[in-house]
Amino acid sequence: xxxxxCVEGAVRLVDVPAPRGDGVRVRIRSAGICGSxxxxxxxxxxxxxxxxxxxxxxxxxxxxxxxxxxxxxxxxDKCEPCVRGDYNLCALGPGMIFGVGCDGGMADxxxxxxxxxxxxxxxxxxxxASLVEPLAVALYALRRSRLRAGxxxxxxxxxxxxxxxxxxxxxxxxxxxxxxxxxxxxxxxERLGAxxxxxxxxxxxxxxxxxxxxxxxxxxxxxxxxxxxPGIYWGPLALPGFAMCMKEVSLxxxxxxxxxxxxxxxxxxxxxxxxNPELPRALITHRFPLDAAREAFATAADRGSGAIKVVLxxxxxxxx
Numbered sequence: 112x113x114x115x116x117c118v119e120g121a122v123r124l125v126d127v128p129a130p131r132g133d134g135v136r137v138r139i140r141s142a143g144i145c146g147s148x149x150x151x152x153x154x155x156x157x158x159x160x161x162x163x164x165x166x167x168x169x170x171x172x173x174x175x176x177x178x179x180x181x182x183x184x185x186x187x188d189k190c191e192p193c194v195r196g197d198y199n200l201c202a203l204g205p206g207m208i209f210g211v212g213c214d215g216g217m218a219d220x221x222x223x224x225x226x227x228x229x230x231x232x233x234x235x236x237x238x239x240a241s242l243v244e245p246l247a248v249a250l251y252a253l254r255r256s257r258l259r260a261g262x263x264x265x266x267x268x269x270x271x272x273x274x275x276x277x278x279x280x281x282x283x284x285x286x287x288x289x290x291x292x293x294x295x296x297x298x299x300x301e302r303l304g305a306x307x308x309x310x311x312x313x314x315x316x317x318x319x320x321x322x323x324x325x326x327x328x329x330x331x332x333x334x335x336x337x338x339x340x341p342g343i344y345w346g347p348l349a350l351p352g353f354a355m356c357m358k359e360v361s362l363x364x365x366x367x368x369x370x371x372x373x374x375x376x377x378x379x380x381x382x383x384x385x386x387n388p389e390l391p392r393a394l395i396t397h398r399f400p401l402d403a404a405r406e407a408f409a410t411a412a413d414r415g416s417g418a419i420k421v422v423l424x425x426x427x428x429x430x431x
Contacts, residue, residue, distance in 0.1 A: 114164040115217035115404045115423070117152055122408045124401065127164070130214065134222035136174050137181065142217045142423045143168030143241040144411040146270060146320070150345055151211070152408070157345055158205060166217030166423075167210040170231070170240030180229040180243035181216065182377045183209035184367070199251075199367040208367075217404065219425050229377045232385035238398070239384065239391035241422055242275070246380035246390075247368040249275035249318075252341035253283065254376065255365050256314050260284030265312040266305070267328045268319030269296025271394060271420050272341055276316045277305045278390050282383055288312070290327060292319075295417040299393040318342050325362075326351040334358040341365050394420040401425040 114127045130136070145168055151161045167183035186193050186201035193201050206212030214221065231240055249272055258264065264280045266273045269291025280287045281304040288308040289300035308331060317328040320342035328338045329351045338360060354360070368376035384390060396419045399407035404423060411421040 112219040113401055113425070114214075114219075115166065115401070116164055117161045120152070120154065120160065122152065122405045124404050127218070129220060130222040132222065135225055135228060136220055136222050137169075137171040137179060137216070138220050139169060139171040139216045139218060139425045140237040141170045141239070141241040142166040142425070143245070143271070144408060144421045144423065145245070147343065148210070149408070149412055155346075158211070161211065163210065163212070164214040164216070164218050165210045166215035167208060168241040168244040169209070169216035169221070170237050170243065171216070171221070172237065173228070178231045178235075178237050178240070180231060180240045180377065180381060181209070181221075181223055182227045182229055182247070182368075182375065183215065183244065184227065185209070185213060185224055196370060199369045217401070217423055219401070229375075229381055231381055234385040234388070235381060236391075238422070238424065239395065240381075242384055242391055242394060242420070243377055243380045245271045246275045246279065246384060247376040248272055248341050249279045249316075250380055250383070251368040251376045252276065252316060252339045252365040253279050253314075254371065255363065256337065256339050258283050258285060258314055262286070262313040263310075264288070264314045264316065265290065265308050265331050266316045266318055267324045267331075268317065268342070269293065269300055269419075270318065270414075273316070273318035274299055274303060274394055274419065275390075276318055276341070277303045278387055279383060280314075280316075281305075282387065285314070290331075293414050293417075295396070295419060299419055302389060302393040312336075315339065316341065320344055322349050326354070329354045329358065329360050332358060332360045334360070337361045337363045339363050339365055395422055397421045399423055
């Protein structure tokens, strides 16, 4: 089958054996390109060059015809975090993440544990369902923040996670502002109900992953509040120390997504995607067939071109 991998530091479409063994086979129909995918291809990647098939924002069809998104994790279920229910903090670390430590889904098909399947509401198109994963990232951060209706929320960063956070916070009844670098991102935020930032905020989401974004987040936070960080800083970080200390602002990273008394964040994300048809129209700016993976990655890396979310679509006829 076809698969997207890193070969000598560059994106290549290669032929690999179809996955076999345990798990449910999913024929991939959409695979989003994440900022972390771009980082993994960088010579400065803290994890080194990937040796697996890329892709963790995934959706497809099982052999019985069921449309699904995928929670791209294979935790050990034995370590202390897993036992207490925090499987996103599994001791396996990056090794449990599809497309990072094990084969991902930028390919014709993938085998996943049954626990990874996310049934899709009928209102969600498979072409859009790879957004379930980044939307779950945003929902987890907002769940941890205990967001209440009527709160003032500001999101720093107009990429995929930031815009998902805008949509999720609006769905919770919050007033939401967006600070974004590019015109296309600001326009997408407005489509989702975001305004321009003004004043100080009850809840701050730093979704850009840069020092300047963190400084802006602390600047816009009310004294004594928290800055929630659903993204990843890939290297050492200089903190806005004086402002952070003077305002007693806490920094709270949130990693991936998980489960709570009401269910999984990925299932809540699928439901929110079904309820907000404007979200994929605002976020997905480019679609490419799997054969055009190199062009797709180049487009995703060029934010100035207007790209927000670039999706690969393996497509092709299904043999169920």
